[in-house]
Amino acid sequence: MGSGVKATSKVTFDLTWGNWHSGQKMDMNDVLYSAYFSSEWGSPQTENDKTFDSAYSPQASQSQKTLVGIRPIDDHTIEVYVNYWHFDDSEIAEWAGVWPVMPWEIIAAMEKIVLDGKASFSRTDAQAKDLDWLSLLVPRDTSMVKEILDEFQKTKYAPEALLSFDNTSQYYDSRYESAIKWIENKNHAIISNGPFYLDNYSPEARAITVRSFNDSTYPFEAGHWGKFEKVNLPKITQINIPTQIVLGQQLEVPIRTSDVTQIYYFVSTGAGEEVDIGILDVDQNAAKITLSAAQTQKMTLGGNDLKLYAISDSVLRPDIYTTSIFAVATTQNHTETIIQNSSKTEKTENLGLVSITLGIIIIGIIVYVKKSKTHLQKQH
Template sequence: MTVYVDYWHFDENYIASWASMSVANPVEIHQATFELALDRRDETKYVLSERAGYEWFSLVYPSHVAKVKETLQAYVNNEKVFSVVNSYCNGLLTFDEWNSRIKADIEWIDRYGNAWISTGPFMLTKLDKDAQVLELTAFRDPTYPFKPGDWYFGIPVPATIKSVKIESPLAGKVVPGSDASIRIDVAGLPPLHVKYILRDAAGNIIAFAEAEKIGDYSFSIELPASLTAEFTPGAKYALQLIAYSDVVAMPDIKKEIFETATTAEIVSLQRAAFEKALEGVSARVGSLEQAVHSASARIGTIESKVAEQTERLTSVEAQLSSLQTMLYVVLALSIIALLLAVLLLLRKPKPT
C-alpha cells in the first residue's frame, strides 16, 4: 500500500507516522458510512466534508445512527455487500463472521445509542449533544499483559532551540552580496542535530540542509555571498529550524523571520567600507612619505660623506704628486752626483 499525504517534516520518521493508517471502526461500519455519505448522499444529504445543503455525517448523531442501524440490518445475509467488503479484507472474512459482526454492531447501537465502535482503553457509552454531555467508560481487559507504570520511563528531556543569532556586516540583518553566518545554540541530550529550511517571502525554498556542528550544543548555518547576492534588499525571509536528539524523540521546531539590508543601508555600508579603505590608503601614503623623507636624509648624509672622502682623496693625490716631484728631483740629483763621480775618476792623474 502506498500512502500520499500533504505533509512535510524534517525527520522522515514523522512523515511516516503521519501517513500511517489504522482502521478506527469495524469494516461493516465503514461500509455503511460510505454508502450513506457517498453512494446515497443525494438521498440522505449526508457528506464526509463540508458542503452547502448537506449534513456532515456522524456516527453519534441520533438521526444518523438510526440510518446506520437501518443500513446494517439490510446487510444481514446480504451476499452482494459481503462480497464487496470481503474484497477489502483480502478474502479473510467468512459469511458467518460477517453476520455475527453486524449483529454485535446492532446490539451496541441499541445499548449505547451511538455507532462509534472502535478500539482502545475507553468506550463511548453516553452522548447528549444538546446537553453537551459525553461519558466514557473504561475498558479493562483482564488478559492485557501490562499494568499502569510499565511504560513510564521518566520525564524526557526534549531538544530545545535556545537562541538564533545572525552574524553579518549589519547586526541582525543579512546583507545581500556579503557572507553571513547564523549561530544556533541548543539544549538537550546529545548527540543533537539541527536541520533548516530557508524560504523567501513567496514561500519558495532557497536552501535546505543540515546545520554545521561546531560544538555539542552549537551549530552554524553559513550563507555565502554567492547565495545572498540573490536576496532582495529590504525583504523578509523565513528560517525554519528543527533541533532533535538521537536519544529523545521530541524535537523542537522554531521559525525565525529575518530581514535583509535595505538599499540605503547597503549604500551606507559600501560608503563606510570605501572611507575605511581610503583611510588605509592615506595612512600608507603618509608612511611612504615618511620613508621617502628618511631616505632623502640618508642620501644627503651619504652625499656629504662622499664629498668629504673626495676632498681627502684630492689631498692625498696632491701629497702623492708632491712626493713624486721630490722623488724625481732626488733621482735627478743622484744621477748628477754619480756622473760627477765618474768624471772625477776619469780625470784623476795616472801614477808614473
C-alpha cells in the same frame, strides 16, 4: 497508481493495532475502506451521482486532490503517496494520515442508508433533500444501522472495496456480529478506538457517560504519552554574524540552539534574489552555515537577508530568526572610509579649538583696551 505515476512525497506508516471498543481487532481493512470512502465521496460530482454530499464532499475533495495512491506493504505497514510538501516532515505525515476512527462495517452501513435515500451525512444535504441528518446517537438512526448490519450478516455481504483482499466469510460475520451486539447493549452505534469509549447517551436528560476502555490488549500502558505533557520548544539561542563581510570571501555563521533537530536557512539579497538555501542537522545544540566565496559574491553591497527556521522532531512550532548580513566590496575600502572619516573629524575638532582660542584672545584685547581708556580718563 499505475506505471510512471509520480508523487511529491511518500509517507510510510507502521501502524500499531489495538481493539475497537466493540472488541474486534483493528486491521488494514479499516484503513483501506476509510480511504475508499474518502476517495469515493470526495470525487467530483457527476450526473446522478449518489456518492456526493453537498457539505462533506467538498471537504473530502481537498485531501483527495493531492492523494496519488496507497500501497499496503503488510498487515500493519502502508505507503501513502501525495502531491504535498512541507519543510516539516511531520506536517506531510499529518496530511497523508490514514488512521481510521471507526470500523469499516459501521461506515459501510451508514453509506448504505444514505445511498438508499433514508438519510444524509450532513445537515446541509439533509435540509436540501428533506431527509434526516444521520446520527449514530439518535435511537431511530441507530436502529437503521443495526438493520443494515443484520442484512449484511444474513446475506454474507462483502464490500466491493475489500473484495480484492483475502478475507474469509467468518471474518465478515464476526465483524457484523460484534457491531450488532454493541448497538443492542449500548443503544448507540458509536464504535471507535482509544482509552475511552461512549458508554451511554440519554437525549432526554442530555447526559453522556464516558468510561475508561480497560482492555488488556490496548498497546500503550498508562503514562506512555507523559513525555508530551511538558513541551520544550525549539530555540535559537545564539548566532554569530560579522558586522560586515567581504563579497567573494567565504563566510561561516556558527549557531547555538536548544531542543532543535534541524535548521532550515534562507539567504537572499536585499532585492529578494536567492543566494543560498539549505538544511542543517543540529549536533550537540550546534550548527554552522558555510557560504562559499562564489555564494557571497552573489550578495549585493549593503544589507542582505538571512532567515532561519529551527524545528524539532517533537514539536510542530518552529523558532524563526531573521537578521541582516552587511556586505562590502573590500576590507581596504572600508578601512579607508573609516580613516577618511577620522581625518575629517580631527580637522573639524582642530578648527573648533582654533576658533575658541581666537575668540578668547579677541575678548581679552577688548577688555584690555576698555581698561586702558578708563585709566587715561582718570589721569585727566
